[in-house]
Amino acid sequence: MPDWLLVALRTLMAIVILFGMTKLLGKRQVSQLSLFEYITGITIGSLAGYISLDSEVNWYLGLVALSVWVLVSLGIEFLQMKSKRARDFIDSKATVLIKDGKILEDNLKKERLTTDELMEQLRRKNVFQAANVEFAIMEPSGDINVLLTKENQPLTPFHLGIKVGPEQEPQIVIMDGKVMDEPLATLGLNRQWLNTELEKIGVAIENVFLGQVDSYGQLYVDVFDDQLKMPKPQKKASLLATLKKCEADLEMFGLSTDEEKAKKLYERCAKELELVIAEVKPLLIR
Numbered sequence: 001m002p003d004w005l006l007v008a009l010r011t012l013m014a015i016v017i018l019f020g021m022t023k024l025l026g027k028r029q030v031s032q033l034s035l036f037e038y039i040t041g042i043t044i045g046s047l048a049g050y051i052s053l054d055s056e057v058n059w060y061l062g063l064v065a066l067s068v069w070v071l072v073s074l075g076i077e078f079l080q081m082k083s084k085r086a087r088d089f090i091d092s093k094a095t096v097l098i099k100d101g102k103i104l105e106d107n108l109k110k111e112r113l114t115t116d117e118l119m120e121q122l123r124r125k126n127v128f129q130a131a132n133v134e135f136a137i138m139e140p141s142g143d144i145n146v147l148l149t150k151e152n153q154p155l156t157p158f159h160l161g162i163k164v165g166p167e168q169e170p171q172i173v174i175m176d177g178k179v180m181d182e183p184l185a186t187l188g189l190n191r192q193w194l195n196t197e198l199e200k201i202g203v204a205i206e207n208v209f210l211g212q213v214d215s216y217g218q219l220y221v222d223v224f225d226d227q228l229k230m231p232k233p234q235k236k237a238s239l240l241a242t243l244k245k246c247e248a249d250l251e252m253f254g255l256s257t258d259e260e261k262a263k264k265l266y267e268r269c270a271k272e273l274e275l276v277i278a279e280v281k282p283l284l285i286r
Helices: 003-025 035-053 059-082 084-091 105-110 115-124 181-186 191-201 235-256 260-284
Strands: 095-099 133-138 144-148 171-175 208-213 219-223
Touching: 035 059, 059 084, 095 105, 115 144, 171 181, 181 191, 191 219, 235 260
Parallel strands: none
Antiparallel strands: 095 133, 133 144, 171 208, 208 219
């Protein structure tokens, strides 16, 4: 067999074996890999290259080495899942770098992290002053997580005492000009509804690159023509305007009537509607 054909076949075999073994090991982002997992990944890749190119040695020897690495890695993963002590020994523990706005220099030295590197990591978290950090910790993966002090945390509806309804995942209903029936059914919608919404904005399905429906039933489309700007859905804005108009009408009716009983009724309804608007407004303006 020619050498080029032998290398091609062994490379294909190495790709299949490597794919199967990496699927067996599971998937993690590179930033989440422990030191041992990082070394394992490099070694497995090197062994796969060895299986592909070293035609002078029996290919199965490389497969044996590859299998041993994978089995040892699986064994260590199962051990880590069962034992906290094993996790601490293999991955090491998290290290506190900043506490109450004070940088812990001894822990920086322990992790061999310079002040410039620490500040760089903080800037990646949109933090530019160490004094604004309540707590910063380096995870075993090397990533640094930051908790800001209360006064520097972003304002949320929770801080304002506003209850916000749950947000469901937007569903892609059109992709590359083709309708996706399953996401439509998930939202309780159908093609007739979709065609009606597209007619409102004057776009044909085949001209839509991407179409998404949010949890409020509003359709957002992106067309193939990048020069064409699509109008944004106005259902929520229209509903808010209608509610405010109803409130204004009730107040006007209360002022225009001479009957005391009707006046009090209109005023009470207007106040109740005002409370309703205050509750639903955070949902309608986002």
